[in-house]
Amino acid sequence: DTEVTQTPKHLVMGMTNKKSLKCEQHMGHRAMYWYKQKAKKPPELMFVYSYEKLSINESVPSRFSPECPNSSLLNLHLHALQPEDSALYLCASSQGMVAEQFFGPGTRLTVL
């Protein structure tokens, strides 16, 4: 399996809801990432997990909570989001620190 998969593809949630985004890869990659992408902008790094430990948090608000249950899975828990959090959320993985990052198809999130 040479792909990064993400579920769901689309998510609409209210500001009081709690939801989770899921990401999975079976390439044996040891680094996994969450990015946020707004329309016509580059991806913005949110979190990096390296060997299942959080190594980078780019000052992301606490309403976003990442989790890495094992080396193949990455979750992003969402709570009390704001409409400005609406974006495409991309997961990526890589073999190491200076290696190709492969992106999943993303979850299109809309916060009402």
Add this chain to the structure above:
Amino acid sequence: GENVEQHPSTLSVQEGDSAVIKCTYSDSASNYFPWYKQELGKRPQLIIDIRSNVGEKKDQRIAVTLNKTAKHFSLHITETQPEDSAVYFCAASPGNNRLAFGKGNQVVVIP
């Protein structure tokens, strides 16, 4: 941190012509330079990358050149086709799991 600038922001080319996108970076420690293509509504896809120990790399119609002294790298697409129309992002990494992306370049190939 690393800062990547990408020019031009939009590029229109006739089908069959060549397209060139240029990026500059600020951190001399950066040693990995990937290029991503993103079609509308799709994921960014890695199309080519280059490391700092190489000056040029080619893959069919796509090539990337790197000038470490001037801190710039460029993407060259030859014999452009309509399916090359997309947003192209350059990026640079000093090897700390971070990729600093350029703002992107919209390439439009006119049939």
